[in-house]
Each structure stands twice: as structure tokens, then as C-alpha cells.
Amino acid sequence: MLLHILTLTLLAGLSMPLGAWLACAERIRPHWLEKEFRHSVIALGGGALLSAVALVLVPDGLEHLDTTAALFWFVLGGMIFLCIDVLLNHFKTSASQLVAMLADFVPESIALGATFALGGSNGLLLALLIGLQNLPEGFNAFRELRHHTGYSARRIILIFALMALMGPASAWLGYGWLADYPAVVSSIMLFAAGGILYSVFQDIAPQVKLERHWGPPMGAVLGFALGIAGHMLTA
Incomplete structure (x- = not known):
């Protein structure tokens, strides 16, 4: 079981360098189509994030907490992501998307490991x-780093590939250490859900809109639809 969990989180993490590779290889003509494609990809991520919140993190997070605790951890997640956003803006860092990506990935991987350990059906x-x-x-993070740093595409993809290893490490923590503390796992889920919801409306949704283009919002619909499909297929 542990090997299965580590493999799943590694594969999920390897989506980061895969996304970077797609951004590196992106050369679509005409220019308007290339621009609309970028916005559609961003919207797809927003839809997927919302589906993770609505279909897994919040429903599972509510199981082992009372109302006060659930609201506390959910709002705290949003507040912490807000503080991170303010600090990144203050220091004018070029890695805001990278930090946001890891801030989602790590707690979700911890929750994934613990979910499997608790025998939950939503781990897959x-x-x-x-x-x-x-x-x-x-x-998105690749494009940001390429624009603001002198890093080569190969270097950024390698960095993202190494960061994918944080997924199995986090899942092992959730599986081996937190399975006996379901309330802690629920808190992590709701914390991640609050942070993700903040990120969607602060960073992702504003980047989706294009004047006189209506394709990108459908990316969000498709992202959420893929979440629904996964939910029904794994139920």
C-alpha cells in the first residue's frame, strides 16, 4: 500500500515538470490562439482546484471536526495564503506561482497519504x-520564472522534477504519522481548501479573462468536469 501511495504522489508531482515542458514547447499560431490557449490552461487548473475543494477536501475535512474547528481551519488557510501573497508582493519575488503551487501540493499530499491510511475512498x-x-x-510557474529570471528551460524543468519528490515525502508523513489523528488530517484538508479557494480568486480567476474571447472560462468548466468524472469513476 505504501509503495502504491508513493507512486501516486510522485506521478501527481511529475505533472509540474510536464506542465513546464508544455509551456516551454508552446508555439501556437496565430498569436491570438496561443494567448487564448495559455488562458485556457490556467482556467483548467482553476476548475481542477475548485473540484478538489468541493469534492474531496471539504467533505472529508468535515468528518472529524465540529463546526467551530472546521471554520477556524478553513479561514486560517485563506488567511495564511493571504499573508504569503502579501509577503511575496512586498519582496517582489519572481516565484509567487511556484510558492502557490507548493503550498497546494504539500498539504494535499499529506492528506492523500492519511486518507489511504484511514481507509478512505477518495484517496485515488x-x-x-x-x-x-x-x-x-x-x-504557469514556468512562464513566470522564465520571464523574471535568467534560468534556462532545462534548469526550471529539472527543479520542478526534483520538487515532485516532495509529494511522496509528504504522503509518507500522512500515511505513517498522521493516520492515528484523523482530526489533524481533517484540519490539514480544510486548511488546504481555504488556501486553495483564496488562490483561485486572487491569482487564477483574474488571469483567465480575455476581452472578446469566451473559450478560457470553459477551461474552468472542463477542469471541474474532469473532477466530477474522477469522483464518479472512483466512487
């Missing part, structure tokens, strides 16, 4: 959603 779905959201997040 969560792995699928993590991989689905990491693809456009890797795409």
Missing part, C-alpha cells in the same frame, strides 16, 4: 486531482 480521486491541477500550475 485526490491523487488524480492533484496531478490535474499541478499540470497548469507548472505551466
